[in-house]
Amino acid sequence: MSLDATDVATMQTSVSRGRARTSLGTLWQDKAAFFGAAFLLILLIAAIFAPLVAPHEPTAVDLFNRTKPPVWSGGTWSYPLGTDSLGRDVLSRLIYGARVSLLIGVSVVLVSGTVGTFLGLLAGYKGGRWDLVIMRLADAQLAFPGLLLVLLVLTFLGSSIPVIIGVVAVYGWMIYARMIRSLVLQLRESPAIQAAELLGAGTPRILFKHLLPMLYSALLTQAILELARVVLVEASLSYLGLGVQPPNASWGLMVAENQGDLQDAWWTVTFPGVALALTVLAMNLLANWLRVQTDPQQRQRRFALGSMKRNRRGAGFQTGGDAAAVTAVTAERGVHPLVSVKDLEVRFHSLEGEVPAVRGASFDIRPGETLGIVGESGSGKSTTALALMDLIPPPGRVERARLAWEGEELDRRRLHRLRGSEIAMIFQDPMTSLNPLVPIGRQVGEVLVKHKGMSAQASRRRAEELFELVGIPSPKERLDQFPHELSGGLRQRVMIATALATEPKLVIADEPTTALDATIQAQILEIIRGLQQRLGLSMLLITHDLGVVARVCDRVLVMYGGHIVEEAPVDELFETPRHRYTQALLAAVPRVDHGRGRLATIPGHPPGRLEAVAGCPFAPRCEHASEQCAAMPPMAADGARRFACWHPTVEELVAR
Amino acid sequence: MSSIVVPRPSAGERWRKLSHGRWIGFLARRIAYGLLVIVLVALTVFLVTRILSDPARQMLPLDATHEQYVNLKHSLGLDRSLPAQFVDYVGDLARFNLGESFWQKTSVSGLIADRLPNTLELAAVAIAFAVLLGVPLGIGAALKPGSKLDQSLATFALLGLSLPQFWLGAMLILLFSVVLGWFPTSGMGGIEHIVLPALTLGLPSLGRIAQITRTSMIDELASQHILTARAKGLSGRYLITRHALRNVMVPIATIVSWETAYTLAGYSVIVETVFAWPGLGYLAIQAIQREDLILIQGIVIVVATIVVLINIVTDILYTAIDPRIELK
Numbered sequence: 001m002s003l004d005a006t007d008v009a010t011m012q013t014s015v016s017r018g019r020a021r022t023s024l025g026t027l028w029q030d031k032a033a034f035f036g037a038a039f040l041l042i043l044l045i046a047a048i049f050a051p052l053v054a055p056h057e058p059t060a061v062d063l064f065n066r067t068k069p070p071v072w073s074g075g076t077w078s079y080p081l082g083t084d085s086l087g088r089d090v091l092s093r094l095i096y097g098a099r100v101s102l103l104i105g106v107s108v109v110l111v112s113g114t115v116g117t118f119l120g121l122l123a124g125y126k127g128g129r130w131d132l133v134i135m136r137l138a139d140a141q142l143a144f145p146g147l148l149l150v151l152l153v154l155t156f157l158g159s160s161i162p163v164i165i166g167v168v169a170v171y172g173w174m175i176y177a178r179m180i181r182s183l184v185l186q187l188r189e190s191p192a193i194q195a196a197e198l199l200g201a202g203t204p205r206i207l208f209k210h211l212l213p214m215l216y217s218a219l220l221t222q223a224i225l226e227l228a229r230v231v232l233v234e235a236s237l238s239y240l241g242l243g244v245q246p247p248n249a250s251w252g253l254m255v256a257e258n259q260g261d262l263q264d265a266w267w268t269v270t271f272p273g274v275a276l277a278l279t280v281l282a283m284n285l286l287a288n289w290l291r292v293q294t295d296p297q298q299r300q301r302r303f304a305l306g307s308m309k310r311n312r313r314g315a316g317f318q319t320g321g322d323a324a325a326v327t328a329v330t331a332e333r334g335v336h337p338l339v340s341v342k343d344l345e346v347r348f349h350s351l352e353g354e355v356p357a358v359r360g361a362s363f364d365i366r367p368g369e370t371l372g373i374v375g376e377s378g379s380g381k382s383t384t385a386l387a388l389m390d391l392i393p394p395p396g397r398v399e400r401a402r403l404a405w406e407g408e409e410l411d412r413r414r415l416h417r418l419r420g421s422e423i424a425m426i427f428q429d430p431m432t433s434l435n436p437l438v439p440i441g442r443q444v445g446e447v448l449v450k451h452k453g454m455s456a457q458a459s460r461r462r463a464e465e466l467f468e469l470v471g472i473p474s475p476k477e478r479l480d481q482f483p484h485e486l487s488g489g490l491r492q493r494v495m496i497a498t499a500l501a502t503e504p505k506l507v508i509a510d511e512p513t514t515a516l517d518a519t520i521q522a523q524i525l526e527i528i529r530g531l532q533q534r535l536g537l538s539m540l541l542i543t544h545d546l547g548v549v550a551r552v553c554d555r556v557l558v559m560y561g562g563h564i565v566e567e568a569p570v571d572e573l574f575e576t577p578r579h580r581y582t583q584a585l586l587a588a589v590p591r592v593d594h595g596r597g598r599l600a601t602i603p604g605h606p607p608g609r610l611e612a613v614a615g616c617p618f619a620p621r622c623e624h625a626s627e628q629c630a631a632m633p634p635m636a637a638d639g640a641r642r643f644a645c646w647h648p649t650v651e652e653l654v655a656r
Numbered sequence: 657m658s659s660i661v662v663p664r665p666s667a668g669e670r671w672r673k674l675s676h677g678r679w680i681g682f683l684a685r686r687i688a689y690g691l692l693v694i695v696l697v698a699l700t701v702f703l704v705t706r707i708l709s710d711p712a713r714q715m716l717p718l719d720a721t722h723e724q725y726v727n728l729k730h731s732l733g734l735d736r737s738l739p740a741q742f743v744d745y746v747g748d749l750a751r752f753n754l755g756e757s758f759w760q761k762t763s764v765s766g767l768i769a770d771r772l773p774n775t776l777e778l779a780a781v782a783i784a785f786a787v788l789l790g791v792p793l794g795i796g797a798a799l800k801p802g803s804k805l806d807q808s809l810a811t812f813a814l815l816g817l818s819l820p821q822f823w824l825g826a827m828l829i830l831l832f833s834v835v836l837g838w839f840p841t842s843g844m845g846g847i848e849h850i851v852l853p854a855l856t857l858g859l860p861s862l863g864r865i866a867q868i869t870r871t872s873m874i875d876e877l878a879s880q881h882i883l884t885a886r887a888k889g890l891s892g893r894y895l896i897t898r899h900a901l902r903n904v905m906v907p908i909a910t911i912v913s914w915e916t917a918y919t920l921a922g923y924s925v926i927v928e929t930v931f932a933w934p935g936l937g938y939l940a941i942q943a944i945q946r947e948d949l950i951l952i953q954g955i956v957i958v959v960a961t962i963v964v965l966i967n968i969v970t971d972i973l974y975t976a977i978d979p980r981i982e983l984k
Contacts, residue, residue: 140693147922148940148956149700155944155952156708232820236926239822240941255823259930262826263834270830273823281818389887393878420889427887432880437902437978446898447888482979498888 026293033289036282043279047098054092055080058249062087067265082267084258090268093249094275100250101231101279104165108230109223111169116176117219121207123177124184135181138174146171154242164243168233172226179222183215217294221287228283235276251276303351303395336407337364338506338538339388345400346383346392357383357396359562365506370532370539372553372570374546374585380562381542385508388540389425390415421451424499426528428511430491434483441479444498451502466497470527489520493527500531507532508540513548525552546589550574555640558582561617563632566643578643578650581618616646686971690964697960698749701953702742706734715758754954759946764954768936772958774844775928775935779919781850782858787912790862794869795896801874809866816863821923825856825930842932853931857923861915868911872904879903905977913970917963 027034046053055078068083069075070090075082081090123134150167157163187193196210235252237243244250246257251272258268292299346358358380365371373381386392387401390412403410405418427433434443444466445459454462460479467475470493483491492512499507512528513521529552532539541552549556549570556573558566558581566579577583584602604621616622619629624647633644712729729735733744748755754764797806832852833841839852876882877900885899925937932938936955943951975981 140696147918147925148959149697151925151940151944152701152952152956153704153708155947156704228818235820236822239820240926240929241945252820252822255820255826259826262830266830269823269826273820273827276823277815277819280820281814284814284818391883391886393883416889416891419887425884425887427880427884429880433884435881435885435899435903436980438899446890446894450889450894484980495884 027289030289032285036285036289039278039282040286043098043282044102046095047102050095050099054089054095056089056092058088058093058096059247060088060092062089067261067268069265070267081271082265084254084265084268085261090254090271093254094251094271096249097251097254097272098275098279100161100244100248101234101276104161104168104234105227105231107165108169108172109227111165112172113176113219113223113226115169116173117180117212117215119173120177120180121184121211124181125188125203125207125211131181134177138177141171141174142178150237151240151242154237159237159242159245161244164234164237168230168237171233172230175226176219176222179218180215183218184211187211187214217290221290221294224283224287224290228280228287231276231283232280299351303349337404338367338406339365340402340404341384341388342402342404343400344384344387344398346380346387347397347399349395349397356562358387360400361559361562361564363557363564363567365538365540367505367538368536369554370529370541370552372541372543372549372556373559374543374549374556375559376544379559381544381559382510384559385425385510385540385542388508389419389423391425420447420504421502422504423506423508424502424504426492426495426499426507426509426512429515430488430495431483431515433495434491436483439480439482440486440494441481444494444501447498447501462501463497466501467494469500469531470494470497471523472497488516489524492516492520492524496524496527496531500535503535504537506538506540508542510542511544512541514543514545528552546586558585563617563644564635564642565618565645566641568641568643572641576649578638578641578648579618579645580622580624580647580649581645582643583649584622616644682975683968686968690968693964694957694960695746698746698957699742701956702745705949705953706738706741749957754957755950757943757948757951757954759943759948759951764951767939767951768954768958771934771936771939774933775920775924775937778850778853778857778928778933778935779916779924781854782919783861783912783916785854785858786861786865786915790865791869791908793862794866795873795901797866797870798873798877799896806870809863809870813863813867816860819860821856821860822926822930824859825852825927828852828856829930842930844934853927853933856930857919857927860923861919865908865911865915869904869908872907873900876900876903902977906974909970909973909977913966913973917966920966921959921963 027037062083064087065079065083066087067085068079068087070082071077071080079089079091081094083089084093119134123131150171153167154163157167192214193206193210196206201210234243235250235255238250238252239256240252241256244253246253254272255269258265262269341364342362344358344361345356348355348357361380361384363371373384375381383392383396387398388403390398392398403415405414405422410418434440441460441463444463445454445456448454448459448462449456463479464475467478472478472490472493478486478490483494486494496512509528513524516524525548528539531537541548543549553570555567555569557564558573558579560581566573566577566582568578573582574586577586588601602621615630615632616625619625622629626647628646633646635642635644636648712725712732712734716725716728726735733741752765754768756762757764757767760767793805793809797803797809800806829841829852832838839848843849882895882900885895890899920936924935925940927933928935928938929941936959940952940955942948943955
C-alpha cells in the first residue's frame with residue numbers, strides 16, 4: 001500500500017528543487033541541529049585560535065592556585081572553570097584539548113574516508129574479484145573488534161599524533177567502503193552512468209567525475225558520524241594512557257589525570273567529559289539532520305511515523321446516527337444487506353499535503369453475492385477493501401465512514417471484533433502474506449483458537465481438513481512446513497484455508513490471483529468460486545481483470561480516481577456500460593471473437609494521487625467531456641444500476 | 657490472549673529433521689573460518705611484536721652488553737628466520753602455551769585463567785541488563801512511535817552514543833559513591849561492587865539494542881504478513897510475541913552478539929580500568945603499562961578466540977530462529 005512510484009518521483013524532484021533554498025531555513029527550524037551546528041562552529045573557532053582565545057598556557061603550572069574551584073563556587077575570574085592539582089587552568093586545557101581532538105578527528109576522517117571511498121567505489125563498480133577481496137577484508141575487520149589490537153600497536157609504535165591518526169584510520173576505512181559500495185551498486189544501473197559508459201568514458205572518469213559527485217551528501221553525513229566516533233576513540237585512548245601524552249592537553253587525558261581528585265575537585269573531571277559529550281552530541285545531531293534533509297525516503301518515513309501517532313487517536317468511523325440511514329441504498333428491498341458502506345473517505349497524508357484515495361464511496365454487499373470492484377491501480381479499490389477492515393496503513397487514514405453489518409451500525413471496536421471471525425481477507429501476494437517463521441498449520445489453526453475457542457489439538461485437526469478442502473496434497477505432512485517450502489499456488493491455498501477457517505460471512509479477496517502463474521490463476525479462481533457457492537458466503541473481489549469479473553462476480557463496482565463511477569449487475573455492465581470510463585475500459589479488453597482489429601486504448605493516464613481533480617476524474621481523458629464535467633456528476637440510479645456520468649452512453653443512443 | 661497455545665515443532669525437532677552430515681559440514685566450515693581469523697590475528701600480533709619492537713632489548717636492563725643481548729636472543733629463538741619463529745609460535749598456541757609473563761614471572765595462560773572469569777561475570781551482568789531492558793523498551797517504543805516513551809528512548813540512545821564510557825563511569829562514581837555513598841568506588845567483592853561497572857558497561861549497549869529493536873519492530877509491524885495477521889483478527893500481546901517478535905529476533909541476535917563481542921574486546925578494557933575491576937581488560941592495561949609483551953599478545957589471542965566463538969554461536973542461533981537460513 002505504499003505510494004506509487006510516480007508519486008514518490010514527483011516528491012523527490014520537488015524535494016531536491018526546494019533543498020538548496022530551504023536548507024539553512026530548516027536548520028534554524030530544527031533547534032537540535034541548529035544547536036549542533038552552532039556549537040561545532042564555536043568549538044572550531046576556539047580550537048583554531050586557541051593561543052588567542054585561551055586565557056593561559058595549557059601547560060602553565062601555578063602552584064599557588066592548585067585545585068581552585070570554578071568562579072561560581074568560590075573561584076576567581078582568572079581561572080573561570082577552576083584549576084587542576086598542578087594549578088593549570090581547566091578552561092585553557094579544554095580549549096587546547098579541542099584542538100587536539102579536532103585535529104586527530106578530522107585527519108582520521110580524511111584519511112580513512114578517502115581510502116574507504118576509493119576502495120568502496122572500486123568494489124562496487126568493478127565487482128568480481130575486486131569486490132570479493134575488499135569486502136572480505138572489510139567483513140573480517142568489522143567482525144573483529146580491534147580496540148585491543150589498536151592498543152597493542154600503539155604500545156609498540158609509541159603514541160605520537162601521526163601514529164594515532166594512522167592506526168585509528170586503519171581501524172575505520174571499511175565503514176565508508178561498505179556504504180559507498182552499496183550506493184554504487186544501486187547507481188551503476190542508473191541512466192546517467194549507463195549513458196556515460198556508452199559514450200566510452202573510462203573507469204577513472206566514471207568513478208570520479210560521474211559516481212563520486214552523486215555520493216557527496218551521503219559521504220558528508222557518514223563523515224560527521226565518523227568524526228563523532230573518532231573523537232570518542234581518541235579520548236578513550238588518551239584516557240587509557242595510549243593517546244595524547246602528558247603534559248599536553250586532551251579531554252580523555254584530563255579525566256584520567258584527575259580521576260583521583262574526583263572527591264575534592266569534581267570540576268577537573270566533569271568539564272572535560274561535558275565538553276566531549278557536547279561535541280559528540282552536536283556532531284550526531286548535525287549528522288541526523290543532514291541525513292533526513294538529503295534523503296527523501298527518511299523524510300517520508302519520519303512523516304509516516306508522525307501520522308501513525310495521529311491515527312492512534314482514532315479514525316473517522318462515525319456512529320450514533322440512524323442505522324437505517326446507512327443502509328438506505330437498498331433498504332427498500334426489505335432485506336438487510338450484509339454490509340453497508342456509506343460516504344467512505346480515505347486520505348493519505350504526505351509531505352505535500354493530504355491526498356484523497358477514496359472520495360465518498362457508498363455501496364452494499366448482499367448476503368451470498370460476489371461483488372467485484374474493478375479499476376486501474378491507484379483507483380482506490382484496494383484502499384476501499386482495507387478500509388472495510390480498518391487496516392489502512394499509515395500515512396493513510398479513514399477520514400469518514402459509516403458502516404453497518406446486517407443492518408446494525410458498526411463502530412470501530414465492533415468492526416475489530418468481526419475481523420477474522422465474520423470477515424476474512426485474502427491478499428494479493430501469498431509470498432509475503434504468510435509469516436515466514438511460523439509453520440503453516442499454526443497460521444491456519446490460530447484463528448480457530450482465537451475465534452472459536454478451539455484447543456490446540458482440535459485446531460490442528462481442523463487445519464488438516466481445511467487443507468484438504470482447498471486441495472493441498474498430503475495435508476498432514478504440510479502442517480509443520482514453513483511457507484518457503486511451498487509453491488506460490490499452495491501458499492495461496494493456505495491463505496484461502498485460513499480465510500475460510502472460521503466460516504466467515506464475508507471474504508474480501510484483494511487481487512487473489514494476480515501474483516500467480518497463469519495456469520495456477522484459473523485453479524485458484526475455481527477454488528474460490530466453488531467454495532463461495534458451496535458455503536453461501538458473500539465475497540468482495542478486488543481485481544483489475546475484467547475476465548475474472550465476468551467469470552466470478554454477480555455485481556460490479558467500477559472505480560476511477562477514488563470514486564465509484566458505476567455500479568451494475570455483471571451481465572448488464574458488459575452489455576451496456578453506462579459510464580464513459582466503463583465503456584472505454586471494456587473497449588480496451590482484447591477479445592478473441594472480435595477479429596484482429598487494433599486494440600483500443602484509453603488515451604492519457606489515470607490521475608496521480610497528488611493531482612487534485614475537482615470534477616469528474618475521467619474528464620481529462622474522455623472524448624465526450626464537456627464544460628459540465630468540471631463539476632462532479634451526481635450518482636444517477638436506473639433500476640439496479642447506478643452511474644456518475646454527465647454524458648452516459650444511453651443518452652447518446654437516445655439523441656441519435 | 658496469551659493463553660492461546662498451539663503446539664509447534666520445537667527448535668529441537670526442527671534441528672533433528674536436518675541431516676547430521678549437513679550439520680557437521682556447517683560446524684566444520686564455521687570453525688575453520690574461525691581458526692583462520694585467529695591465525696590472522698596471531699600473525700598481526702606476531703609481526704607487530706617482532707618487527708615494530710625487539711623483545712630481547714626490552715627484557716634486558718639498559719646497561720646490558722651486546723653479548724648478553726645476543727645470548728638472550730639465541731635462547732629465546734629470536735635469531736632464527738621470521739617464518740620459522742611464526743611456525744613455533746603457532747605451535748605453542750595450539751598447545752595453549754602462551755609463554756611466560758615478564759612482569760609476573762608466571763605462565764600467561766594461568767594469569768588469563770585467573771582474570772577471565774571476572775570479565776565474563778561483569779560482561780554477562782551488563783549484557784543481561786542491556787538485553788532484558790533494551791528489547792522490551794524498543795518494542796514499547798515501536799508500538800507507539802512518536803510517544804513519550806519513544807522520544808525519551810531516542811534521546812537516551814543518542815546520549816549513550818555521545819557520552820564517553822570512562823567519563824560516564826567517573827560520573828556514576830561521583831554521584832553514587834562519593835555523594836550518596838551507596839556503592840564502593842572500585843574493586844571487586846560483593847554484589848554492590850558490580851552495580852556501577854555493569855551499569856557503565858551496559859547503559860550504552862542498552863540504548864543501541866533498544867534502537868535496533870525499535871527500528872526492526874517498526875519495519876516488521878508494517879510488513880504484509882503482520883497486516884494479514886491483523887486481518888485474521890490477531891492483536892495485542894499474541895500478535896507481538898507469536899508473530900512480530902519472532903521475525904525481529906534475527907536483527908536482535910545480531911546486535912546482541914555485536915555488543916557482546918565489543919564489550920569483551922573493547923569496552924571492558926575501559927570500564928575495568930575506571931573501576932579497577934580485576935578482569936582481562938584491566939590486566940591488558942597493566943601489561944601495556946609494564947610493556948609486558950608476552951602477556952599482551954596472549955590476551956589479544958584469547959580475546960580473538962572468544963570473539964570467534966561468539967560469531968559461531970550467533971550463526972547457529974540464526975539457523976535456530978529462521979528456518980529459511982540454510983546451513984552453508
